[in-house]
Amino acid sequence: MNPAIATDGAFARGVEPAWCANYVGLPFKSLGRTRAGLDCWGLVYLVYREIFSVEVPCYGDYADAYDVEEVGALVKGEIVTRWREAAPEQLGDVILLRVRGQPCHVGVVAARGKFLHAFEGTRSCVERYDGLKWRRRALGFYRYAG
Numbered sequence: 704m705n706p707a708i709a710t711d712g713a714f715a716r717g718v719e720p721a722w723c724a725n726y727v728g729l730p731f732k733s734l735g736r737t738r739a740g741l742d743c744w745g746l747v748y749l750v751y752r753e754i755f756s757v758e759v760p761c762y763g764d765y766a767d768a769y770d771v772e773e774v775g776a777l778v779k780g781e782i783v784t785r786w787r788e789a790a791p792e793q794l795g796d797v798i799l800l801r802v803r804g805q806p807c808h809v810g811v812v813a814a815r816g817k818f819l820h821a822f823e824g825t826r827s828c829v830e831r832y833d834g835l836k837w838r839r840r841a842l843g844f845y846r847y848a849g
Contacts, residue, residue, distance in 0.1 A: 786845035
């Protein structure tokens with residue numbers, strides 16, 4: 704069974720799938736694309752590859768994950784060409800968030816109201832995107848279109 708398909712209503716109840724636990728606690732590393740260290744896109748890249756068997760672009764064309772303007776410019780260009788806006792969100796969609804005024808942070812939707820992400824200064828984790836910390840930063844949900 705494809706783990707991207709929720710058949711028991713767990714997604715709607717806000718229960719993330721068991722596979723999420725395998726991605727919680729990974730260390731943050733700018734431009735990282737492996738379990739040894741990854742940035743926010745590195746986590747999306749790894750989850751799509753290992754869980755959904757989808758090869759999304761590596762997006763290693765930025766100098767540093769901390770450069771929000773450069774990453775924001777890359778995201779703006781790629782969103783319109785390879786991703787399609789999704790509503791309502793589903794398990795595995797990518798959430799785009801604004802940080803320091805730029806659309807430069809992403810995570811994987813893990814359940815209704817929750818996303819799996821890696822953020823500078825922390826290890827990867829599941830947080831609420833509809834909570835105080837992230838809800839005003841959320842810009843939308845996207846599905847990979849190739």
